[in-house]
Amino acid sequence: MTTVLELKQVTKTFGSGHKKVEALKETDFEAKRGELIAIIGPSGSGKSTFLTIVGGLLSPTSGEVILNGQNVTEMSEKQRSHIRLQEIGFILQASNLIPFLTVAKQMKLLDKVKKNNMTGDEIEQLYEDLGIGELRGKYPSDLSGGERQRVAIAKSLYSNPSILLADEPTASLDSDRAYEVMELLQRETKSKNTTSIVVTHDTRLISYCDKVYNMTDGVLKLYEENA
Amino acid sequence: MFLAWNEIQKNKLRFVLITGVLMLVAYLVFFLSGLATGLKDLNRESVDKWKASGIVLTEESDKSLYQSSMSIEQLDDVQADETAILGQLSAIAGNGEEKANVSIFGIREDEFIMPEVTEGDAFTGDNEVIADSSLKESGFIVGDELQLSSSEEKLKIVGFTDKGRFNASPVLYTDLDTLQRVKFGEGAQTNADRINAIVIKGDMLDDLINDEKLEVVEIETFIENLPGYTEQNLTLTFMIYFLFAISAIIVAIFLYVLTVQKISMFGVMKAQGISNLYLSKSVIAQTFILAAIGVLVGLGLTLVTGAFLPAAVPVSFDIPTMLIYGSVLILVAIIGAVFSVLTIVRIDPLKAIGG
Ligand SMILES: Nc1ncnc2c1ncn2[C@@H]1O[C@H](COP(=O)(O)OP(=O)(O)OP(=O)(O)O)[C@@H](O)[C@H]1O
Numbered sequence: 001m002t003t004v005l006e007l008k009q010v011t012k013t014f015g016s017g018h019k020k021v022e023a024l025k026e027t028d029f030e031a032k033r034g035e036l037i038a039i040i041g042p043s044g045s046g047k048s049t050f051l052t053i054v055g056g057l058l059s060p061t062s063g064e065v066i067l068n069g070q071n072v073t074e075m076s077e078k079q080r081s082h083i084r085l086q087e088i089g090f091i092l093q094a095s096n097l098i099p100f101l102t103v104a105k106q107m108k109l110l111d112k113v114k115k116n117n118m119t120g121d122e123i124e125q126l127y128e129d130l131g132i133g134e135l136r137g138k139y140p141s142d143l144s145g146g147e148r149q150r151v152a153i154a155k156s157l158y159s160n161p162s163i164l165l166a167d168e169p170t171a172s173l174d175s176d177r178a179y180e181v182m183e184l185l186q187r188e189t190k191s192k193n194t195t196s197i198v199v200t201h202d203t204r205l206i207s208y209c210d211k212v213y214n215m216t217d218g219v220l221k222l223y224e225e226n227a
Numbered sequence: 228m229f230l231a232w233n234e235i236q237k238n239k240l241r242f243v244l245i246t247g248v249l250m251l252v253a254y255l256v257f258f259l260s261g262l263a264t265g266l267k268d269l270n271r272e273s274v275d276k277w278k279a280s281g282i283v284l285t286e287e288s289d290k291s292l293y294q295s296s297m298s299i300e301q302l303d304d305v306q307a308d309e310t311a312i313l314g315q316l317s318a319i320a321g322n323g324e325e326k327a328n329v330s331i332f333g334i335r336e337d338e339f340i341m342p343e344v345t346e347g348d349a350f351t352g353d354n355e356v357i358a359d360s361s362l363k364e365s366g367f368i369v370g371d372e373l374q375l376s377s378s379e380e381k382l383k384i385v386g387f388t389d390k391g392r393f394n395a396s397p398v399l400y401t402d403l404d405t406l407q408r409v410k411f412g413e414g415a416q417t418n419a420d421r422i423n424a425i426v427i428k429g430d431m432l433d434d435l436i437n438d439e440k441l442e443v444v445e446i447e448t449f450i451e452n453l454p455g456y457t458e459q460n461l462t463l464t465f466m467i468y469f470l471f472a473i474s475a476i477i478v479a480i481f482l483y484v485l486t487v488q489k490i491s492m493f494g495v496m497k498a499q500g501i502s503n504l505y506l507s508k509s510v511i512a513q514t515f516i517l518a519a520i521g522v523l524v525g526l527g528l529t530l531v532t533g534a535f536l537p538a539a540v541p542v543s544f545d546i547p548t549m550l551i552y553g554s555v556l557i558l559v560a561i562i563g564a565v566f567s568v569l570t571i572v573r574i575d576p577l578k579a580i581g582g
């Protein structure tokens with residue numbers, strides 16, 4: 001399996017002096033194609049910090065982030081924005097849908113701003129995989145939480161990103177819906193052979209994952225590996 | 228354009244409101260510009276009709292036709308391609324029913340300031356005049372006998388010409404002899420050589436005149452010095468400029484409020500890697516759509532209103548000027564959108580998605 005993501009001795013410190021917070025202590029990390037990885041840990045332990053560094057939204061204080069062989073740490077904001085667009089799919093806790101676009105138009109927007117676009121058939125397949133074909137004419141405000149999250153996943157999967165980052169994607173869902181979403185992530189990760197990293201509070205969801213990491217006080221440790 | 232247009236479609240009311248405000252501002256701008264053009268015409272159309280390059284007045288008159296008085300013989304001191312003499316008198320003329328403030332021009336019919344007759348005939352005999360057609364709207368007709376406020380003489384309208392208003396009064400064109408009789412009464416004989424000005428065509432040369440008491444005034448300068456002309460113009464121009472500034476501010480505030488409401492949405496899009504350029508272009512495109520619609524509707528409304536206004540309201544729409552003002556309005560609206568663009572560029576996607 002090919003390595004998609006590599007973190008080398010990455011740290012993140014917020015503030016300075018006695019207000020200094022070491023949100024992420026020296027971390028080495030690796031993720032391969034086809035892996036679904038969960039990160040669990042208490043509130044304030046540094047999970048979101050880790051994820052935003054991986055996603056190129058936050059610069060680490062030291063160390064390097066290498067995505068598909070490219071050193072993200074050395075890039076300008078403009079280049080990182082480009083990497084986010086082409087290589088990374090984000091799924092956020094709150095809906096990341098655009099309120100004034102219908103489901104179909106959310107996809108259309110990606111079609112406009114991204115390269116390597118999906119063909120009509122591929123998009124149909126994506127709709128079908130996520131069970132959102134019926135929803136394409138609807139606005140986000142007319143969708144249920146679970147439906148919204150499925151659309152968000154569809155968006156993040158559009159044109160096959162190298163890596164999918166999800167920060168508590170199931171937080172706003174009841175447990176049935178949460179399982180559904182995790183199952184879906186698992187299926188898409190396997191079938192598209194991408195890499196997904198999911199931050200979650202919910203330890204019941206980790207059974208879907210290949211690897212589970214635990215974050216405590218900025219220290220990331222492998223917790224469980226499902227064969 | 229994609230984002231811009233879809234957002235407008237979804238949130239119609241919001242955008243109809245902004246467009247409505249822009250439309251009203253555009254309406255006001257166009258109307259004021261129509262009024263400005265109308266008032267200008269009222270003052271200058273008879274002078275514009277000459278297509279002259281300058282006018283010779285006496286030095287002491289301080290560029291006022293009314294105050295200038297010279298002798299016809301001074302024509303010899305003027306070296307121009309073409310010349311036309313002009314005598315002038317302001318008076319009140321009445322046909323028994325209607326009265327009007329008029330300006331009487333004494334001219335020679337073979338010189339270039341002789342107007343073209345659009346109805347009736349040119350003056351040939353004593354006391355015959357060609358009147359400006361605006362007098363028709365005030366109830367004067369061909370054949371009317373006119374009493375004058377300052378003279379026993381009676382004038383007779385034999386024809387009409389269009390675009391013959393000078394300094395807000397319709398002009399009666401007649402020959403110089405008739406003017407002298409009206410102007411000087413008993414003394415007409417002795418004053419037969421008195422005229423107010425010599426209008427000239429051709430290049431404006433420095434050595435055009437060799438008489439120290441005379442002064443050549445360029446036509447534009449002459450018009451600007453007509454009583455009230457510059458003041459009126461400046462007032463309206465200032466109002467129009469203020470409206471430009473106001474519309475920029477209105478658009479800036481409206482769009483800024485909308486943008487601030489959407490900060491987290493923009494943040495999410497930026498987190499997903501959609502570039503500042505794309506988002507900024509979308510806001511600019513949106514502003515352009517709104518402003519263009521507002522301006523076009525405003526323009527249509529202005530023209531419709533103009534068609535229904537009574538003739539007494541001095542509006543006249545100069546389409547090139549209106550197009551320029553319309554473009555300026557769209558441009559200032561876009562400048563107003565720059566604040567929103569700056570806001571978008573400054574959004575930190577990290578804050579927007581909240582860890
Ligand atoms: N911008 C910041 N400035 C200062 N401190 C920060 C900043 N962002 C995060 N921190 C601190 O870094 C630590 C890790 O925060 P992080 O958001 O990564 O936690 P988390 O594991 O995602 O928590 P939760 O499960 O509640 O979302 C916390 O102590 C937090 O207060």
Ligand SMILES: [Mg+2]
Pocket residue numbers: 047048049167582
């Ligand atoms: Mg978090």
